[in-house]
Amino acid sequence: MNIEVGKQLRAVRTAFGLSQRELAKRAGVTNGMISLIEQDSVSPSVGSLQKILAALPMTMADFFTRDMEAGGDVVYRAKDLPDVGTGDIQYRLVAASKPDRKMSILWETYEPDTDTGEDLLTHSGEEGGVVVEGELEVTVAGNTWVLGPGDAYYFNSRLPHRFRNTGKQPARIVSANTPPTI
């Protein structure tokens, strides 16, 4: 009967792009149970909730820490990136309004029709990047955008995500991760 849990589970499940039946199958519970939980008409045992979250995957601690909202601040269009360059060198700052970020850099190339795989990525930390050349489809928490040169992204890495080159030529991006993966 405790509110919150059902709504949170539904938000998380849809963010991972799974149906109730798919999630139930992976978790080893029934689809009906997930339906009842999401309607807050039952309070699941922590054992059941752990099985369900493990199938996403997600930890209990993350589940009960609701900073999972994508909140619109995911995509930053090229024209909206503030120029903080000085002198001859030009820097365009991504997600300038978000404080307390810790970063490091990667240079990536996606050949046509390649992506980060069937399963959605999800891990701790934050990540962001800028498309330099070509066209990149970005999916975060169930929302999909197609980015062109100069467009950028920034999100919490716990949100399930996927990158895909949907264009005819290689796509190149400059990306940043935290904590540093390299």
Add this chain to the structure above:
Amino acid sequence: MNIEVGKQLRAVRTAFGLSQRELAKRAGVTNGMISLIEQDSVSPSVGSLQKILAALPMTMADFFTRDMEAGGDVVYRAKDLPDVGTGDIQYRLVAASKPDRKMSILWETYEPDTDTGEDLLTHSGEEGGVVVEGELEVTVAGNTWVLGPGDAYYFNSRLPHRFRNTGKQPARIVSANTPPTI
């Protein structure tokens, strides 16, 4: 039947210095239920666990983030504090082996027979300090030490704690908190 939860609840409850019956009364559940949970012979509903944790108080996210072990590294005796001073000024470093700490400072005086109150303190962040003068009784996670001049402490502030001057003269300490409370 999922291990972990029972042991964690017992650790947390005893750290708060409560009996099963006391906690059950505050939480609005039965003492038998808490006994069964702690033995991992049932998997409580998240509603029940939330009621129990709310009575401590503790959040679900904190409960499932088990960095709650006091682990012996709570009390640092005067003779064990490494001297990192340079030149005329002497600094003795508390908890030198623990990385990633963020600090700020307080100067406190406890008159004889005063303490931080009946209810145990518990909040986010970390705190540490050094007794400068007098005698201070420190209780953390159910363990009690009496510290004299030069002795020091350091612990996660989520562990329930209490300070008390058990001596005949004022007790003075230098303490540090994070995040800065002043």
Add this chain to the structure above:
DNA sequence: TTGCATCGTCAATTATTATTAACATAAATC
């Protein structure tokens, strides 16, 4: 000792969760 209070545990019952197996709806395929 004896009595009294508190502790944690446990069998039996009650209340709730979890499963089974259906249903209704909507979108895709023939």
Add this chain to the structure above:
DNA sequence: GATTTATGTTAATAATAATTGACGATGCAA
């Protein structure tokens, strides 16, 4: 349009959590 396949919901049942009320053990006081 009819058929199939997927979606989320729900009544009835089975399985499990939660309560009740007891028990033995321990510590303290009379």
